[in-house]
Amino acid sequence: MPELPEVEAARRGISEQLAGKNIGSVELFLPKLVIAPVGWSIDMLVGRQIDSVDRHGKYLTLRFGDIAAVAHLKLSGQAIGRGESIAGFAAGHPVPAFDAPMPHKSTHLILTFEDGSKLYLTDIRHFARVQLMPVDEVAPFFAALKMGPDAISPEFNHDWFRQAIGRRKIARLKPLLLDQKFMAGIGNIYVDEALHHARLHPETLASSLSEEGIERLYDAIVAIMELAVPIAGAKILNGKALTEHGEFPFVHGREGAPCLTCGGAIVKTRVNNRGTYLCLACQPVP
DNA sequence: CTTTCAACCTGAACGC
DNA sequence: TGCGTTCAGGTTGAAA
Structure with a gap:
């Protein structure tokens, strides 16, 4: 995938164009894409909004109130934003083409916002994952990964x-x-x-x-x-x-x-x- | 601890 | 055209 610059492009697109909009519906076509605690579902995002989008290395963390989604695009994940009211963006693996008609057979997750704009997650090789967790488990999750400093952070000096x-x-x-x-x-x-x-x-x-x-x-x-x-x-x-x-x-x-x-x-x-x-x-x- | 390698998947290019 | 092989921007866990 998607290395730091591509994931950062996804972060910027989501943060600048989709954060703050209410989520009207969620469609998940590849169940294993989403990892969630027992009893949880990606449908819990309906009615919430993206409060923030952070990135460390190749991981993205989206916060929706007290729920967080930690996403990794792995080798071939792609994030695409489209809508009448936004400029639109495309980031990640270049296949399928960024301007391909959506959804297509590699489109695994669609968040539709109440203004009609959409966030698509696609992945031709099915390695990408979106992990749901309570926000207070985000810090322990990353601590366990023991990642070094992000390549464009002040810590990398x-x-x-x-x-x-x-x-x-x-x-x-x-x-x-x-x-x-x-x-x-x-x-x-x-x-x-x-x-x-x-x-x-x-x-x-x-x-x-x-x-x-x-x-x-x-x-x-x-x-x-x-x-x-x-x-x-x-x-x-x-x-x-x-x-x-x-x-x-x-x-x-x-x-x-x-x-x-x-x-x-x-x-x-x-x-x-x-x-x-x-x-x-x-x-x-x- | 480091290094290697298979596994997880699909699709496109290439050689015959 | 069809088929087999190879390779692909990542990570993990097993084994050497």
Whole structure:
């Protein structure tokens, strides 16, 4: 899915366009999407409104009075808002197309607001989940996840990064950055982008980084997030980067294309069992 | 503790 | 055209 920039786009869309509207009806087409305490149902949201939408890493937390819904879009979830009275938004996995007629067969949840606007949750692979809980269980829920600082939060700063990278024993940079317990929000696209920007090979041992290397990596993560968040993230369709905003993404999904830094060919490998794109000239094997 | 790997699912691309 | 294989922006839990 949906990594931090895409989930943040969903958060903004819901917060700016749908929060504060009363929910008139709820339709759930994939029961396992919703995890709820015994005796609870997604229908309990009818008559309530979205009071707030928060994000930590790739998790979204919607509060409806004393009920919270914690959502994770996993690999292929998508949030779409439409309505006569709102601008509309689309965020998350780009399949089905953001402008596809709704609902379609991957539409699993629809919240219809009293003014007629709708929030659709779609997921072609059925991995996404929405977990209902009392609001006072939200904090313990996240505490149990032990997630590291969110990549665009104040807690993710240079001092923290320098110290944390020395503490963690996960050896290689790519698995480390993908570990949400280390830091939250980075996924397979943005880790490749950040490592390319920092000119570091994904299998570089974290313990081998110089002060300067740590700084370069931190700055790269910040730079990539600052680039991706305002444009609501990247689109990779069937393994190919769709560059709707300049040349971003620069390496992920661009196998065989010239590196925009040095002109060398971008190669695809596997690291940690994940498809990994890099430029071997800019990011030499350690 | 780290690392690997299967599992959870569907759909699209590719090769023959 | 049809069929088998492979891969996909994540997380979890088991096993090495």
